[in-house]
Amino acid sequence: MRFMPLIILVLVGFSVPAMAQDLVAGKTKAAVCAACHGAEGVSVIPDYPNLAGQKVKYLESSIKAYRDGQRKHAVMSPMAAGLSDADILDLAAYFADLPAKK
Amino acid sequence: MRFMPLIILVLVGFSVPAMAQDLVAGKTKAAVCAACHGAEGVSVIPDYPNLAGQKVKYLESSIKAYRDGQRKHAVMSPMAAGLSDADILDLAAYFADLPAKK
Numbered sequence: 001m002r003f004m005p006l007i008i009l010v011l012v013g014f015s016v017p018a019m020a021q022d023l024v025a026g027k028t029k030a031a032v033c034a035a036c037h038g039a040e041g042v043s044v045i046p047d048y049p050n051l052a053g054q055k056v057k058y059l060e061s062s063i064k065a066y067r068d069g070q071r072k073h074a075v076m077s078p079m080a081a082g083l084s085d086a087d088i089l090d091l092a093a094y095f096a097d098l099p100a101k102k
Numbered sequence: 103m104r105f106m107p108l109i110i111l112v113l114v115g116f117s118v119p120a121m122a123q124d125l126v127a128g129k130t131k132a133a134v135c136a137a138c139h140g141a142e143g144v145s146v147i148p149d150y151p152n153l154a155g156q157k158v159k160y161l162e163s164s165i166k167a168y169r170d171g172q173r174k175h176a177v178m179s180p181m182a183a184g185l186s187d188a189d190i191l192d193l194a195a196y197f198a199d200l201p202a203k204k
Contacts, residue, residue: 054152055149
């Protein structure tokens with residue numbers, strides 16, 4: 001039984017995601033997004049995408065692509081420039097959690 | 103009344119979009135998209151976006167960005183490479199018309 005603490009530690013380690021997402025923080029950070037993407041993540045501008053109900057991993061990789069320069073957009077690139085990985089995950093989780101609508 | 107035909111022509115011209123979209127053709131052309139984006143436009147792969155109910159103009163500009171090289175993706179770039187503007191509009195209209203779901 002001398003390995004039990006190690007086993008428990010490993011199991012706990014596997015049950016915790018690499019970075020926890022925070023929906024409440026995401027909502028706060030998302031306030032600035034509403035002007036284009038709508039208060040509920042359904043875009044008010046035809047050129048811009050709905051975010052509500054989108055896949056969290058896709059949202060995360062998209063915002064990172066703007067931040068890191070793989071995607072470029074006059075509005076999104078500067079918007080994403082100052083975001084940390086944790087900010088991006090919170091935002092992605094918040095929008096993914098909203099009900100999908102047209 | 104000698105200008106009437108011209109007036110009618112102008113009014114008809116304004117009522118017809120620059121390029122007509124074809125949902126039926128879009129559905130046929132979208133068959134190949136289902137492997138990643140789902141049969142009903144709801145992605146089966148977390149990294150890939152849902153397309154159902156997305157804004158038609160955003161879908162159109164995204165596929166064009168892949169075709170024209172502003173966006174790059176190992177799967178999407180070759181997928182989009184052979185598409186005409188009409189193909190892209192049909193695809194965008196088809197996916198935008200599907201019910202938005204998570």
